[in-house]
Amino acid sequence: GAVVSQHPSRVICKSGTSVKIECRSLDFQATTMFWYRQFPKKSLMLMATSNEGSKATYEQGVEKDKFLINHASLTLSTLTVTSAHPEDSSFYICSARDLGQWNGYTFGSGTRLTVV
Amino acid sequence: QQQVKQSPQSLIVQKGGIPIINCAYENTAFDYFPWYQQFPGKGPALLIAIRPDVSEKKEGRFTISFNKSAKQFSLHIMDSQPGDSATYFCAASSDNYGQNFVFGPGTRLSVLP
Secondary structure: OOOEEEEOOEEEEOOOOOEEEEEEEOOOOOOEEEEEEEOOOOOEEEEEEEEOOOOOEEOOOOOOOOEEEEEEEOOEEEEEEOOOOHHHOEEEEEEEEOOOOOOOEEEOOOEEEEEO | OOOEEEEOOEEEEEOOOOOEEEEEEOOOOOOEEEEEEEOOOOOOEEEEEEOOOOOEEEEOOEEEEEEOOOOEEEEEEOOOOHHHOEEEEEEEEOOOOOOOOEEOOOEEEEEEO
C-alpha cells in the first residue's frame, strides 16, 4: 500500500530558529500533498495544500511567510516553520494521495514540534 | 456546509462491546467517507472508507453504515478490544482531489479489559 514517510518524528528547537519537516511518498508519486496541524486532543486542521512545481495554497488564517512549503519533486514536500515561537509548538502531519487507489489518502506519522 | 459533525466526543466500552460512532455532513458534493484511527503521537491511519453508492461496508471487525438521505454515516466496531483504544476521526471529501476534505472533531474510544 501507499506509504508516506515524515521526518523528523519529533524536534525541539529554540525560539527564533527555523525547522524543516519533510514529507515523502515512498512508493507513489504525489503531485499534491497536504499539511495539517493538530493541537492536543483536537482534530486535524488543514494548513495548506502543496502543489508540485507551483505555489502552495494556504488556508485562511495560515501565515504563508511563517510556514514555507516547497514541493520540489513528485515525492517530496517540505514544511519550514520560520522564526519559530512557542505557540508554533504542535503536531504537524502531512498526507498525500495515491491516485492508483480510490481511497488513497495516506498520512505520515507526524512531527512533534516543541519550541523552547 | 463544510463541517462534519461527530459524536460522541468520548466513549468507554467493555471488551467485547460494540462502540458506535456517528457522523453527519451537510455538503452533498461529498462522495468519499473514510474513517481514520489515530494512536497518541502517530499520524492517522485509514481504517475503512465508503462511497455513497452502498449503504454498508464491512472490513474485519469494522463496519460503516451509510444513510445518504439523512447525510449520516457511522462506524461500528465489533468485539472491541483494548487495542482498539484510540481516537477515531470520520472525514468526508469530494473527488476534487483533496479539496473539501474535512475531518470530524474525533472520538476518543477507551476499551476496558
